[in-house]
Amino acid sequence: MNTANLQLEGVYAAMTALMTALRDKGLLTIDEIDHALAKAETCLVTDVRRPSEVSAANVEAICFPLRYLRMANKAAAEEPAPAFSVLAARVGQSKVRAPSV
Template sequence: MNTANPQLEGLYLALAAINRLLVEKGLVSHVEIQDVLQTTERAVLADDKPLSISSSHQKAVAFPIRLLLLANEAHEQGKTFCFDDLAREIGRRT
């Protein structure tokens, strides 16, 4: 296993926790987080990228955005989540 994978997994979960804290403190709403992440995801997956950027590269860049989107949805619904569950769900949706 690539040693960067666990480090990135921790980073994604930390970002999800920060997003949750921002919502709990009333600084942003779930909807605002959802909107900014969806806008970013659309930009990453836009068709106007250079031909040298493959579809698989775009999907890899979109993965953490999608993970944070799902974590935001889960938190909004009062559900707990772990990285593996979120990653599996991303695979099912794409």
């Protein structure tokens, strides 16, 4: 596995821990966190200044961290907390697929 991918997995775990702390302290609700992440994802998807050479698959890759964090946020009540691989698989399974021609 690429070392950068392993480092990103650590960053996702850190961000998930911070989201959990914000919820536990009552500073943000699950819905407020989801709304903020959804808004950021929408901005990424609809960025009109993105070069046209960036493929749809690359935009999906750009959005993965936000989708992962949204999934982790929604899984907050699960005990034990799902592992990175479980949440990453859920992100992939939740992807809206274009109809095949």
